[in-house]
Amino acid sequence: MNAVVEKINSEDWIEICALDDLIINDGVCALVGDDQVAIFRTGRGDEVYAISNFDPIGKASVLSRGIVGDLNGRPVVASPLYKQHFDLETGACLEDESETVKTYETRITKSGMIEVKNS
Amino acid sequence: MSKQRIVIIGNGMVGHRFIEFLVGSEKSDDFEVITFCEEPRYAYDRVHLSAFFSGSTAEDLSLVEDGFYEQHGVTVHLNDKAISIDRDNNTVKSAQGLEVSYDKLILATGSYPFVPPVPGKDRKGCFVYRTIEDLEGMTAAGAKGKVGAVVGGGLLGLEAAKALKDMGLETHVIEFAPRLMAVQVDEGGGAILRNKIEEIGVRVHTSKNTVNITDGNSTINRMEFEDGESLETDLIVFSAGIRPRDELARDCGLDVGSRGGIEINNQCQTSDPDIYAIGECALWNNQIFGLVAPGYSMAQVAVDHLQGKQESFTGADMSTKLKLMGVDVASFGDALGITTGCRNYTYIDEPTGIYKKLVVSHDGEHLLGGILIGEADAYGNLLQMMLNDMELPEHPDVLILPDRDGSAVGLGVDALPDSAVICSCNNVTKGDLNAAVQAGCTTVGALKSETNAGTGCGGCVALMTQVMNAEMENMGMEVNTDLCEHFPYTRQDLYNLIRVEEIKSFEELIEKHGTGRGCDICKPTVGSILASCWNDYVLEKPHAGLQDTNDRYLGNMQKDGTYSVIPRIAGGEITPEKLTILGNIGSKYGLYTKITGGQRIDFFGARLDQLPDIWEELIDAGFESGHAYAKSLRTVKSCVGSTWCRYGVDDSVGLAIELENRYKGLRAPHKIKFAVSGCTRECAEAQSKDIGVIATENGWNLYVCGNGGMKPRHADLFASDLDKETLIKYIDRVLMFYVRTGDRLQRTSTWMENMEGGLEYLQQVVIDDKLGLCDQLEEEMSHIVDTYQCEWKTTIEDPEKVKRFRHFINSDKEDNNVVFVQERDQIRPATEEEKIEFRKVG
Incomplete structure (x- = not known):
């Protein structure tokens, strides 16, 4: 059983780029399967978050181009279109409870590559 | 119950305010309102009449909002003077032959300027200072003459003198009393005032009694004084006090004072209880009030009394x-x-x-x-x-x-x-x-x-x-001016910290003076201040993440996530060859194309990944960034100017190009728009811009802090007849002072509205160097000018930077969510419904 799980897992983690390809506090968009995923490297550079790139309010694929920061201690990105904030950990929109964007797990491999889990 | 008919004679400031009070009162429906106005226009702001000379128009001075009278059912007989009152039959007759009955009559006839009975007082070039028509006459005569004199050194007289001075005339003030402003100021004060006014270049003559006005030798007129001296002058403006216009009241037998003025009681009623008098024509307790505030109080008291309230007029503070x-x-x-x-x-x-x-x-x-x-x-x-x-x-x-x-x-x-x-x-x-x-x-x-x-x-x-x-x-309301939760400072504070401590990055600033990681409020603000101070390339690694998406990708993001592309076309001047190149680039990339309000070309629908290619072609063809994406100088709009225009006074296009090239790239609290007009016809609409320049016969007039857009604001005349060097010096200082003190996203118009001391204060800072800042402001501007770079050129020359414009970091695919449809022969973003349709077909 374990071996099977292991196998599925390793297929689901998709390598995106080197950590060093990302500028701290600046987002990029990656293609993960068919999904557009916004990836942010924040803080001192050791935290990597991934959420859907699609802004459900502005209805455009732009979230990777928003400004990241924190509000009341929560890491957020502000949509570049209408400035709503999305929690990078939960995907929740701070201004509109009914809107949430999908979040993706991320990890950094020993060789310094960023991987996103295709879920 | 039928309506009570109220007739008001006179549509000046007080007459109009009376109507405003009446139609705005609880019982306004009980009244029918009719007013006579002998002037060709509705009530206007006579207090600020001299603004007419600094570019305000009759419309600017109007006190009556469009449609106000119509909306409240007020009948106004413009250009028709009331000529008699029949108190037995309660009727008023007008010059045009109307006869109107009244239940209550309000006299708001105001005053007329007193002209001393000097022989020659009606000669050519002689004026009074009362109506817009008077001012139009003075302007026309001033354009031909060289010398002007004002008779009367009181408040209005000195205002009139300023107007003459501004017209470029050699200006004299002739005062009968031994000092200026004899009513308000004592001898010591009069002497200081005189020194100050003479410093400005106005000649003051006190204890002078004009006895005759006759032909001048070198000018139209010569004024002869009692002491045997004389003065050659073209214009003569009489401003020797006002007299109440009480002739209608006299003719119908109302009580008037021995030195004029319609007598009223504390309720503003005349000796006929059906007739009220308010404003400068009224005599209360043997006093005439020549200011507008007491007139407004009287209007309120009269309206109250008409509604059965017993308010009283109790005199007024004449301070x-x-x-x-x-x-x-x-x-x-x-x-x-x-x-x-x-x-x-x-x-x-x-x-x-x-x-x-x-x-x-x-x-x-x-x-x-x-x-x-x-x-x-x-x-x-x-x-x-x-x-x-x-x-x-x-x-x-x-x-x-x-x-x-x-x-x-x-x-x-x-x-x-x-x-x-x-x-x-x-x-x-x-x-x-x-x-x-x-x-x-x-x-x-x-x-x-x-x-x-x-x-x-x-x-x-x-x-x-x-x-x-x-x-x-x-109220315990902390006046919280903190920029955001990360910085307990205003934008101005942060600006000063960055300048004084020479802070070069956001990280350094937040480490020293803030908390947390920052947000979409403080990051762009600090990014902008850093650019205003040090003018680094905005996409340098430490700054890139601070920029709003428009600055980050050097284009304006549109609703579908694509960007617009606007190259600079300084002053709106472009060769046909360059225009053709733009046309070719637009059609090669299939961009939607439109002419902007700032006289340039705007391309829409460029995907992120297309931007570097498009800009590379533009730069190869000699274009540069238009900074349309930045809170910085946008455009300097111009009219065609003296080069081609039959009426042009100076080369507005040349100046516009020079200004645009000087200030391009300057980052500020908000965007900045300029315009330059080549004559007072003002085809470039400079008075609706942050910085407006208009050519005059003697140089350039500088206007500041105007705005079109959501809340239009007419720009203020900042300084007149400047040479180009001074003009640029003043603009340098005004802009840097704005950069230094403006709030985040505050346009110059609101900056001015909220500035304590307003225009005068800004003039003191920029012209008189009240804060001792001018050298520094100029130095700071010169740093910005010297370190200008085209951000797009820098970007396309650096492959690492170009990489950041790919849509996917791990794929060369395009954003499949960007879908266009055709409309009027060009592309536009597809609607959500159209996208669904498109996917079905696709």
């Missing part, structure tokens, strides 16, 4: 503060010290030209009046002290002595009672202001529009601000 030819002059209460037993304190600073006097009661406990010349900042507080009969400090002289060690003994606004009138033009009390603050007006701008305070002469704005701040403090 004034104004700026005459750049000199502050204030006079209040018993300025000349005629109260029995009163005592004076006087402070004179001859070198600077300051004169201050306090008149206090015999026991030294109360303030009776005073005069301030050359510096009148204390006026608001002193006036309140007097009006509210507040106790003076032990040594009242501290109130007028210079505050050299910063320990000014002021009067806390908290000490004022709620009933204290802060704005006397619009009768707004401290209580009214506090109520508005409590209702949420926490900026001067909001308070102005809510209460009207500070919108008349503007003399109370400083005091009004103190009241606002004090009330906010009393």
Whole structure:
């Protein structure tokens, strides 16, 4: 059983780029399967978050181009279109409870590559 | 019940205010309102008549909002003068032959300028200073003449002199009394005022009695004086006081005063209870009130009385503060010290030209009046002290002595009672202001529009601000001006910190002065300040993440996530060859194309990944970034100017290009728009811009802080007839001062609206160097100008930067969510429905 799980897992983690390809506090968009995923490297550079790139309010694929920061201690990105904030950990929109964007797990491999889990 | 018919004779400031009060009152439906106006236009702001010379139009001065009379069913007979009143039949006859009956009649006929009975007073070139038509006549005559003289050295006379001076005439003031402003100012004050005014280049002649006006040798007229001297002059403007227009009242037998004026009681009724008189034509308690505020009070009392309320007019405070030819002059209460037993304190600073006097009661406990010349900042507080009969400090002289060690003994606004009138033009009390603050007006701008305070002469704005701040403090409302949760500072504070400590990055700033990681408020703000100060390339690694998406990708993001592309077309001048290149690039990339309001070409629908290619082609063809994406200089719009235009006075296109190239790339609290017009026809609409320049016969007029857009604001005339060097110097200083003190996302128009001291203050800072900043401001600007770079050129030359414009970091695919459809032969973003349709087909 374990071996099977292991196998599925390793297929689901998709390598995106080197950590060093990302500028701290600046987002990029990656293609993960068919999904557009916004990836942010924040803080001192050791935290990597991934959420859907699609802004459900502005209805455009732009979230990777928003400004990241924190509000009341929560890491957020502000949509570049209408400035709503999305929690990078939960995907929740701070201004509109009914809107949430999908979040993706991320990890950094020993060789310094960023991987996103295709879920 | 049928309506009561109210007829008002005179549609001046007071007549109009009466109608406003009446139609806005509880029982407004009970009245039918008819008014006669002998002038060709509705009521206008006579107090600010001289603004006409600095570019305000008759429309700007109008007090009547479009459609106001129609909306309230008020009948106005324009251009028709009431010529007689029949009190037996309650009717009024007009010059055009109308006969209108009335239930109640309101005389708001105002006053006329007194012209001394000098032989020759009706000669060519002789004017009075009262109506817009008078001013139009003066302007026409001033354009031909060289010399102008004003008869009368009172308030209005000095205003008229300023107008003549501004027209470029050699200007003289002729005063019968031994000093200027004899009614308001004593001898000592008159002398200082005279020095100040002569410094500006106006010649003052006192104790001069004009006895004859005749042909001049080199000018149209010659004025001959009683002492045998004479003066050659083209224009003569009579401003020797006003006389009430009481002829209608006299003719129908109403009581008038021995020296004129229609007698009224405390309810503003004349000797006929059906007839009221208000404003400058009315005589109350043997006094005529030649100011607008008492006229407004009378209008209110009369309206109240018509509705059965017993309010009374009880006289008025005739205190004034104004700026005459750049000199502050204030006079209040018993300025000349005629109260029995009163005592004076006087402070004179001859070198600077300051004169201050306090008149206090015999026991030294109360303030009776005073005069301030050359510096009148204390006026608001002193006036309140007097009006509210507040106790003076032990040594009242501290109130007028210079505050050299910063320990000014002021009067806390908290000490004022709620009933204290802060704005006397619009009768707004401290209580009214506090109520508005409590209702949420926490900026001067909001308070102005809510209460009207500070919108008349503007003399109370400083005091009004103190009241606002004090009330906010009393409410326990921390006046929270923090930029955001990460910085307990205003934008201006952050600017100063960055400058003084030479901070070069956001990380350094937040480490030293902030908390957390920042947000979409503070990051772009700091990014902009860093750019304003050090002018680094905005996409340098530490700065890239601070930029709003527009700055980050050097284009304006549109609703579908694509960007617009706008190359700079300085001054709107472009060769056909370059225009063709733009056309080719637009069609190669299939971009939607439109002409902008700022005279350039805007391409839409460029995907992120296309931007570097498009810009590479543009730059190869000699274009550069238009900074349309940045909070910075956008465009300098121009008319075609003297090169081609039959009416052009100067080369507006040439100047526009020079200005645009000088200030391009300057990052500021918000975007900045310029325009340059080649003559006063103003085809470039410079007076709706942050910086507007208009060519005159003698140089350039500079206008500042105008705005079109959401809240239009007419720009203020900042300085006239400048040579190009001075013009650029002033613009450098104004812009850098804005960059230094503006709030985040505050356009220059709101910056000006909220500036304590307003236009005058900005002029003092920029022209008189009041803060000693000018050299520094110029230096800072010169750094920006010297370090300009085209951000797109820098970007396309760096492959690492170009990589950041790919849509996917791990794929060369395009964003499949960007879908266009055709409309009017061009692309537009597909709607959500169209996208669904498209996917089905696709």
